[in-house]
Amino acid sequence: MALTTHPPLQLHARPPAVAAAHRRRALLPPRLARSCRCCAAADADAGKAQARRAYPYDEIEPRWQAHWEERRTFRTPDIGDGLDTSRPKCYILDMFPYPSGAGLHVGHPLGYTATDILSRFKRMKGFNVLHPMGWDAFGLPAEQYAIQTGTHPKTTTARNIDRFRTQLKSLGFSYDWDREISTTEPAYYKWTQWIFLQLLKRGLAYQAEVPVNWCPALGTVLANEEVIDGVSERGGYPVIRKPMRQWMLRITSYADRLLEDLDDLDWPESIKEMQRNWIGRSEGAELEFCAVDQEGHDLGAKLTVYTTRPDTIFGATYLVVAPEHVLLPSLTSEEQRAHVEEYTEVAARKSELERTELQKEKTGVFSGSYAKNPATGEIIPIWVADYVLASYGTGAIMAVPAHDSRDHEFALKYELPIIKVVSPPNGNCDPEEAYADDGIMINSSSSSSGLNINGMLSQDAALEVTAWVESNGFGKKKVNYKLRDWLFARQRYWGEPFPVIYLDDTNEMVPLTENQLPLTLPELDDFTPTGTGEPPLTKAADWVRTTDLLTGKPARRETSTMPQWAGSCWYYLRFMDPKNSSTLVDKAKESYWGPVDIYVGGAEHSVLHLLYARFWHKLVTCVLYEILLKVLYDIGVVSTKEPFKCLINQGLILGEVEYTAYRDNEGKWVSADSDSSLSDCIQEKVPADKITKVGDHYVLKDDPNIRLNARAYKMSKSRGNVINPDDVVSEYGADSLRLYEMFMGPLRYIISLLLKEAALNFTDETEPFSVSEEIQETRFNTAISAMMEFVNAAYKWDTQPKSVVDSFVLLLAPFAPHLAEELWFRLGHAQSLAHEQFPEAKNEYLKESEIVLPVQINGKTRGTILVDKECSEDDVFQIAASDERLSKYLDGKAIRKRIYVPGRILNVILDQQKARA
Numbered sequence: 001m002a003l004t005t006h007p008p009l010q011l012h013a014r015p016p017a018v019a020a021a022h023r024r025r026a027l028l029p030p031r032l033a034r035s036c037r038c039c040a041a042a043d044a045d046a047g048k049a050q051a052r053r054a055y056p057y058d059e060i061e062p063r064w065q066a067h068w069e070e071r072r073t074f075r076t077p078d079i080g081d082g083l084d085t086s087r088p089k090c091y092i093l094d095m096f097p098y099p100s101g102a103g104l105h106v107g108h109p110l111g112y113t114a115t116d117i118l119s120r121f122k123r124m125k126g127f128n129v130l131h132p133m134g135w136d137a138f139g140l141p142a143e144q145y146a147i148q149t150g151t152h153p154k155t156t157t158a159r160n161i162d163r164f165r166t167q168l169k170s171l172g173f174s175y176d177w178d179r180e181i182s183t184t185e186p187a188y189y190k191w192t193q194w195i196f197l198q199l200l201k202r203g204l205a206y207q208a209e210v211p212v213n214w215c216p217a218l219g220t221v222l223a224n225e226e227v228i229d230g231v232s233e234r235g236g237y238p239v240i241r242k243p244m245r246q247w248m249l250r251i252t253s254y255a256d257r258l259l260e261d262l263d264d265l266d267w268p269e270s271i272k273e274m275q276r277n278w279i280g281r282s283e284g285a286e287l288e289f290c291a292v293d294q295e296g297h298d299l300g301a302k303l304t305v306y307t308t309r310p311d312t313i314f315g316a317t318y319l320v321v322a323p324e325h326v327l328l329p330s331l332t333s334e335e336q337r338a339h340v341e342e343y344t345e346v347a348a349r350k351s352e353l354e355r356t357e358l359q360k361e362k363t364g365v366f367s368g369s370y371a372k373n374p375a376t377g378e379i380i381p382i383w384v385a386d387y388v389l390a391s392y393g394t395g396a397i398m399a400v401p402a403h404d405s406r407d408h409e410f411a412l413k414y415e416l417p418i419i420k421v422v423s424p425p426n427g428n429c430d431p432e433e434a435y436a437d438d439g440i441m442i443n444s445s446s447s448s449s450g451l452n453i454n455g456m457l458s459q460d461a462a463l464e465v466t467a468w469v470e471s472n473g474f475g476k477k478k479v480n481y482k483l484r485d486w487l488f489a490r491q492r493y494w495g496e497p498f499p500v501i502y503l504d505d506t507n508e509m510v511p512l513t514e515n516q517l518p519l520t521l522p523e524l525d526d527f528t529p530t531g532t533g534e535p536p537l538t539k540a541a542d543w544v545r546t547t548d549l550l551t552g553k554p555a556r557r558e559t560s561t562m563p564q565w566a567g568s569c570w571y572y573l574r575f576m577d578p579k580n581s582s583t584l585v586d587k588a589k590e591s592y593w594g595p596v597d598i599y600v601g602g603a604e605h606s607v608l609h610l611l612y613a614r615f616w617h618k619l620v621t622c623v624l625y626e627i628l629l630k631v632l633y634d635i636g637v638v639s640t641k642e643p644f645k646c647l648i649n650q651g652l653i654l655g656e657v658e659y660t661a662y663r664d665n666e667g668k669w670v671s672a673d674s675d676s677s678l679s680d681c682i683q684e685k686v687p688a689d690k691i692t693k694v695g696d697h698y699v700l701k702d703d704p705n706i707r708l709n710a711r712a713y714k715m716s717k718s719r720g721n722v723i724n725p726d727d728v729v730s731e732y733g734a735d736s737l738r739l740y741e742m743f744m745g746p747l748r749y750i751i752s753l754l755l756k757e758a759a760l761n762f763t764d765e766t767e768p769f770s771v772s773e774e775i776q777e778t779r780f781n782t783a784i785s786a787m788m789e790f791v792n793a794a795y796k797w798d799t800q801p802k803s804v805v806d807s808f809v810l811l812l813a814p815f816a817p818h819l820a821e822e823l824w825f826r827l828g829h830a831q832s833l834a835h836e837q838f839p840e841a842k843n844e845y846l847k848e849s850e851i852v853l854p855v856q857i858n859g860k861t862r863g864t865i866l867v868d869k870e871c872s873e874d875d876v877f878q879i880a881a882s883d884e885r886l887s888k889y890l891d892g893k894a895i896r897k898r899i900y901v902p903g904r905i906l907n908v909i910l911d912q913q914k915a916r917a
Helices: 016-022 044-054 057-071 108-124 140-149 153-170 186-201 251-264 269-279 310-315 337-347 405-414 458-471 587-593 608-630 725-732 734-743 772-776 780-794 802-812 817-826 873-882 884-890 912-916
Strands: 089-094 128-130 205-215 220-222 240-249 281-292 298-307 318-321 364-372 379-385 396-399 475-481 500-503 509-511 545-547 554-557 598-601 647-649 654-663 682-686 691-694 697-700 707-714 850-857 860-868 895-901 905-910
Touching: 057 153, 057 725, 057 734, 057 817, 089 108, 089 587, 108 128, 108 598, 108 734, 140 153, 153 725, 186 205, 186 509, 251 269, 251 281, 281 310, 281 458, 298 310, 298 318, 298 396, 298 475, 310 458, 318 364, 318 405, 337 364, 337 379, 364 405, 379 405, 396 405, 458 475, 725 734, 734 817, 780 802, 802 817, 850 884, 860 873, 860 884, 873 884, 873 895, 873 905
Parallel strands: 089 128, 089 598, 318 379, 598 647, 850 905
Antiparallel strands: 205 220, 205 240, 281 298, 281 364, 281 475, 318 396, 364 379, 500 509, 500 554, 545 554, 654 682, 654 707, 691 697, 697 707, 850 860, 895 905
């Protein structure tokens, strides 16, 4: 590609190209442009016009993008095809998007720009960089978009992918487009189906009748995380609970490994803690209670409960079963049957997350049956309550109201006995509250059972009770998990077909052979949900009807499809070897590139995607191990325990605040803090001019008793609150958008990337500055500030040495690559700077001038601010008071005193009386 020849750059004359670097803040949106000391006095519109004349980004940026594409500047060669494996590698990966709407919004480039900066930086540091992009294109979002537009999802997906790709290229991201993949391509989902077959062979995939979140409007089953307040997250449609036969993956078999291996990951601690809580390992015991009538006559059924506190068995005064418990119909007396059935119908309209919310009022109904406590011999009632889940433990609990807050609340409401059996070590506890900690056992002996644990410590008593129930056949020791097996089927069209068939005569399930893969998805004119629970694929009669190749018997195909998570569980492996048709990933390529060094994406994926990906990664490891032991054949390998070495959450760009009110079936307002279930109410968005704020809450202006839910939702296509990056690029240029989004603040979770420091080594007349520490800590905003300060200082020099300007342009390159390439070319360099060496620093030139200072209000940390090390106390306070995160704690409050420890902390003590007022 021929580039336009430009006159030599006169470094002392502030020519337009260098002036454009000085004025780059004027290219930014007004909020950032106003903060520039050099350009504060300039009118924004005039500044933009002047900047465009000085730096025609609408000509320069497309030219450099074409230059990179024609020369395949960012292509990463394969092993054996030019890759120098003696160099260090760095695999930098974005969580790839699903192209469900008309294009990207400005929230997407926040993470993508960060990974692009790191990728360009690593290339300039001499690393082999793998930085690919692809499309998570199967699943509910893409299908819903297709239904809304009336166009086949294959067509809309292809069109949206083209749109996404064009937008990403317009932002100058340095992806290796030769490795582009889509989860909807048969060549890709062939291996998704292959992984499923490995799961099936090892007993890790199975079918079961399970209670699911069924959304009639969407015509599919939803995960718990996809249901909010009894309605679907996407579309806000009502959701009910009902039993369905579904494919399940036995992820619980890997629970301990998933938990233990978290300790080795360089991930934000908050994300690891979320996964630990989701897995929820606990040790306890399963205990058996015989069901009896009120007179103690055996009903012929045994209820098994799981408890983490077997030591409290003497305090169990009632049992609770989940509304879906399989024994509930037989346990329900005729007198109570109507009440129980009515209660279970209401519970079916609630999600599991809603049912287990600690703050919600506990509800229940008596079953009409009783059980015999094996330790005391007492007859205790059996209740039904929705705070107990059929999918956790055994679906039944022994309630100990003196020592569990939920049981205590329930017992008080329904006037059930409360017996204290654990005394705190110091003997002091609130008699009105449940005491849930360990202590010394009291009221815990029975002559009828012979069990006596009085005076024991809780831990010893738990062991004693467990041994007693095991020896008497009443139960056993048990390790349990909150984690449930993965519901792996959706009654939708747009997903990977299951590679199994069912014989007509026996209904036996038969897996396809590997040489029959991929089983391709048939094209349907009518792909909308059936509304009956039958998947849309049942409409493809010719595709459903088939023949078993082994026996020649007539058979039918599975008509459910895999969930949208399936293809995204292993895509990081395919990027290493995207064109391989004979194996999932080449052993040598995986061994070199794995694991992913830097993985960037949203915290909203902290549980589902990341946990499922870790599960599949461990499966592939095990598959390899088993096959090698049996010497069957070589498969694509994974040589690491975990897929993602370092995880960064980039945070979110929020749209405007939405206010939601609720109406009952009669159209009357229901306050958001009402004791009644909001899942039965109709949601209604309320305009901002109809609400007012009272204290920390929002209420209707016309009725202050009606509280609303207020939330600034993340920018997303499904909510229609997006800003198109094309508009920003057209108005300000891609580099301006990149700089602006990186200037908004450091990435949400700062991960040390172990990058060596790099800064400019200037002559004695220059002021040294560093951006390397900011890149190292992903504080891209302060790196940009440092470059701004250098530019301002450089204009005070009589001359700007070419070596200094060269170094500055290289420093700028990861952040504003188009501008940097143009400057580099005008400085007389013939080749792209993409693989030039990043400037190295001399430590004596590095100095720390700014610090991150914690700010406390009344001794509680409320945030941090960035201040100069030499700032006075007054200046520090003014910076804190103007920070919108902190000002809400200070506005209108009387300050009693300030405590400032220079360089360490600022603590603002408020007048407590006025603070309470």
